[in-house]
Amino acid sequence: MQIDLPTLRGFFASAPFMVDLGIEPVAAGEGRVTTVLPLARRHLQHTGQVHAGVMASMADHTMGAAGQTMAAEGFWIITAELKTSLLRPGKGERLVCEAWVVKPGRTLTFTEAEVFAEAGDGARTLVMKASATMALVPAERPARP
Amino acid sequence: MQIDLPTLRGFFASAPFMVDLGIEPVAAGEGRVTTVLPLARRHLQHTGQVHAGVMASMADHTMGAAGQTMAAEGFWIITAELKTSLLRPGKGERLVCEAWVVKPGRTLTFTEAEVFAEAGDGARTLVMKASATMALVPAERPARP
Amino acid sequence: MQIDLPTLRGFFASAPFMVDLGIEPVAAGEGRVTTVLPLARRHLQHTGQVHAGVMASMADHTMGAAGQTMAAEGFWIITAELKTSLLRPGKGERLVCEAWVVKPGRTLTFTEAEVFAEAGDGARTLVMKASATMALVPAERPARP
Amino acid sequence: MQIDLPTLRGFFASAPFMVDLGIEPVAAGEGRVTTVLPLARRHLQHTGQVHAGVMASMADHTMGAAGQTMAAEGFWIITAELKTSLLRPGKGERLVCEAWVVKPGRTLTFTEAEVFAEAGDGARTLVMKASATMALVPAERPARP
Numbered sequence: 001m002q003i004d005l006p007t008l009r010g011f012f013a014s015a016p017f018m019v020d021l022g023i024e025p026v027a028a029g030e031g032r033v034t035t036v037l038p039l040a041r042r043h044l045q046h047t048g049q050v051h052a053g054v055m056a057s058m059a060d061h062t063m064g065a066a067g068q069t070m071a072a073e074g075f076w077i078i079t080a081e082l083k084t085s086l087l088r089p090g091k092g093e094r095l096v097c098e099a100w101v102v103k104p105g106r107t108l109t110f111t112e113a114e115v116f117a118e119a120g121d122g123a124r125t126l127v128m129k130a131s132a133t134m135a136l137v138p139a140e141r142p143a144r145p
Numbered sequence: 146m147q148i149d150l151p152t153l154r155g156f157f158a159s160a161p162f163m164v165d166l167g168i169e170p171v172a173a174g175e176g177r178v179t180t181v182l183p184l185a186r187r188h189l190q191h192t193g194q195v196h197a198g199v200m201a202s203m204a205d206h207t208m209g210a211a212g213q214t215m216a217a218e219g220f221w222i223i224t225a226e227l228k229t230s231l232l233r234p235g236k237g238e239r240l241v242c243e244a245w246v247v248k249p250g251r252t253l254t255f256t257e258a259e260v261f262a263e264a265g266d267g268a269r270t271l272v273m274k275a276s277a278t279m280a281l282v283p284a285e286r287p288a289r290p
Numbered sequence: 291m292q293i294d295l296p297t298l299r300g301f302f303a304s305a306p307f308m309v310d311l312g313i314e315p316v317a318a319g320e321g322r323v324t325t326v327l328p329l330a331r332r333h334l335q336h337t338g339q340v341h342a343g344v345m346a347s348m349a350d351h352t353m354g355a356a357g358q359t360m361a362a363e364g365f366w367i368i369t370a371e372l373k374t375s376l377l378r379p380g381k382g383e384r385l386v387c388e389a390w391v392v393k394p395g396r397t398l399t400f401t402e403a404e405v406f407a408e409a410g411d412g413a414r415t416l417v418m419k420a421s422a423t424m425a426l427v428p429a430e431r432p433a434r435p
Numbered sequence: 436m437q438i439d440l441p442t443l444r445g446f447f448a449s450a451p452f453m454v455d456l457g458i459e460p461v462a463a464g465e466g467r468v469t470t471v472l473p474l475a476r477r478h479l480q481h482t483g484q485v486h487a488g489v490m491a492s493m494a495d496h497t498m499g500a501a502g503q504t505m506a507a508e509g510f511w512i513i514t515a516e517l518k519t520s521l522l523r524p525g526k527g528e529r530l531v532c533e534a535w536v537v538k539p540g541r542t543l544t545f546t547e548a549e550v551f552a553e554a555g556d557g558a559r560t561l562v563m564k565a566s567a568t569m570a571l572v573p574a575e576r577p578a579r580p
Contacts, residue, residue: 017196020187042165051162052224053205057198079197080398081371081423083228083518085545085566087538102564103522107397108370108425110520110564129537129545131520131566133371133423135398225543226516226568228373230400230421232393247419248377252542253515253570255375255419274392274400276375276421278516278568280543307486310477332455341452342514343492350488369487373518 003028003069011065023058023097025065031101033065038094050090050127055097055115059084059130062099063111067134070104074139077109081133090127092117102131109134148173148214156210168203168242170210176246178210183239195235195272200242200260204229204275207244208256212279215249219284222254226278235272237262247276254279293318293359301355313348313387315355321391323355328384340380340417345387345405349374349420352389353401357424360394364429367399371423380417382407392421399424438463438504446500458493458532460500466536468500473529485525485562490532490550494519494565497534498546502569505539509574512544516568525562527552537566544569 003011008025012018012035021043027034037043037058045051060082067077099113115128148156153170157163157180166188172179182188182203190196205227212222244258260273293301298315302308302325311333317324327333327348335341350372357367389403405418438446443460447453447470456478462469472478472493480486495517502512534548550563 011191014191015196016187016189016191017199021198042161044161046156046159046161047221047223051160051202051206052227053166053198053202054162056201056205056227056229057196060198060201061196076192078192079231081228081230082197082201083226083373083566084201085226085537085568086224087545102520103561110522112564126538129547129566131518131564133520228421228518230392230423232400247375248416255377257419271393274402274421276373276419278375301481304481305486306477306479306481307489311488332451334451336446336449336451337511337513341450341492342495342517343456343488344452346491346495346517346519347486347488350491351486366482368482369521371518371520372487372491373516374491375516376514 008033008065015061018061021054021057023061028069031066031070031104033062033069033099035062035097036094039092050095052086055090055095055128056082056084058095058097059099059113059115059128060132062097063113063130063132064134066099066101067109067111070101070109071136075136076139077134078137079132080135082130084128084130086128088125088127090117092119094118096124107136109136153178153210160206162202163206166199166202168206173214176211176215176249178207178214178244180207180242181239184237195240197231200235200240200273201227201229203240203242204244204258204260204273205277207242208258208275208277209279211244211246212254212256215246215254216281220281221284222279223282224277225280227275229273229275231273233270233272235262237264239263241269252281254281298323298355305351307347308351311344311347313351318359321356321360321394323352323359323389325352325387326384329382340385342376345380345385345418346372346374348385348387349389349403349405349418350422352387353403353420353422354424356389356391357399357401360391360399361426362396365426366429367424368427369422370425372420374418374420376418378415378417380407382409384408386414397426399426443468443500450496453496456489456492458496463504466501466505466539468497468504468534470497470532471529474527485530487521490525490530490563491517491519493530493532494534494548494550494563495567497532498548498565498567499569501534501536502544502546505536505544506571510571511574512569513572514567515570517565519563519565521563523560523562525552527554529553531559542571544571
């Protein structure tokens with residue numbers, strides 16, 4: 001299923017938690033999606049850095065969207081397993097996430113993502129690396145396998 | 146560092162993202178913490194299930210708190226690596242997360258967590274299993290190692 | 291597919307790498323398998339401890355066997371994703387691995403394992419915790435999904 | 436600690452399990468190491484494919500070596516956590532593993548690796564992607580942290 005950017009925006013807009021966090025897609029291609037999140041105080045940890053959960057949520061959904069761009073018609077991508085490595089403290093004006101498909105499949109798709117913290121001057125720092133095992137389920141059965 | 150429940154509540158209250166999501170600790174012991182999250186529409190995925198990112202955020206912070214109960218004085222626990230397995234769709238009135246320390250250490254602590262979806266009648270379903278590698282850093286240096 | 295111990299021994303004996311390492315099953319139940327490995331110098335790291343790869347191989351295969359005990363007739367379990375946490379240095383006379391199914395499924399099965407180092411007097415130390423995402427594939431198609 | 440190829444060969448030769456499997460380094464640079472393994476029947480799974488444990492062992496040790504090339508003098512790299520994703524069945528004449536440092540650190544180093552199956556004609560297929568959290572411990576204390 002090829003996804004253009006307007007369709008992808010609708011995909012994110014239909015997920016209440018993505019809307020609540022403020023995460024939106026800004027670019028998409030076959031097997032690749034980019035999202036951004038303007039940071040606010042509510043996204044932070046007690047240390048003043050971005051909470052790992054915010055970055056994990058962003059990586060998870062962006063990887064799912066990247067996987068969806070290569071999924072067969074009539075199938076939804078759902079996360080089976082997600083790993084995140086926290087490389088550096090997340091500080092800045094916004095987060096940018098790049099996600100891509102490592103290996104698409106009929107029943108499983110493997111994806112990866114990088115999350116960058118972007119300063120006001122546009123300088124980016126890699127703060128998280130993530131990888132996920134995604135399962136494809138028939139769209140009429142939106143349950144875990 | 147032993148943590149009583151009031152101290153732990155303060156720990157969660159000082160993390161803006163935990164306050165924003167609505168996650169609060171309800172029980173604590175040495176190396177073990179329990180948290181709850183009343184579910185609202187904003188926590189959901191487009192499928193109507195709880196977003197994996199919500200559960201990952203809850204597991205991450207609850208594991209961090211469990212690790213903190215066994216950390217040496219003057220050290221903060223920060224997540225180095227987090228893995229989550231999504232076992233079943235998350236549906237219900239609230240989430241309950243149980244986190245515990247598998248192996249405490251001077252520089253690394255290993256933790257695990259289970260996230261349950263709880264229905265209105267109190268029936269619980271295990272929906273996520275998580276494990277994390279936590280790093281201990283001197284409290285005056287709250288950066289990634 | 292229920293597996294008795296003789297069948298399970300045949301399953302391990304048909305995997306050349308398990309025979310080469312010296313790993314054998316010693317107990318089995320529904321969704322649970324135990325294996326042992328008498329340690330020799332060739333299993334070691336340059337530090338004199340058991341190599342992480344030996345323990346990862348043992349955990350992987352023992353989890354696969356545990357998953358296989360609950361797989362539908364005509365399906366093989368193959369590893370899609372494996373995570374291992376190295377808790378303590380592995381030293382002793384033999385390794386013992388306990389693996390179990392956390393959540394069986396039609397297309398994905400989630401498993402966990404603990405690897406213990408056992409001293410000559412029988413004292414056990416937990417040295418590795420592992421978790422895996424296993425995929426079920428039709429036995430006539432022994433490829434990755 | 437900069438490592439040249441002869442030193443790296445000595446590092447692998449001193450690890451009995453690497454010698455036993457037949458894994459040798461063929462290239463090294465700062466933060467990057469390449470290893471090869473000629474495949475034999477003893478490395479296989481019952482399906483005739485390379486056992487996941489062989490590839491996990493190769494990825495683990497090659498990532499450790501890559502991390503060691505950037506470790507401070509007097510510190511050993513040991514694996515704290517390892518994740519492997521099995522992308523395709525491993526079949527061919529030999530395995531080639533490329534490992535690199537994603538983020539070096541004083542106490543933790545993050546690494547990744549790709550394992551390729553190479554056919555007789557030199558064609559390579561990506562069969563495993565791995566990532567690891569490595570801990571640095573003083574060389575005089577070769578225990579887990």
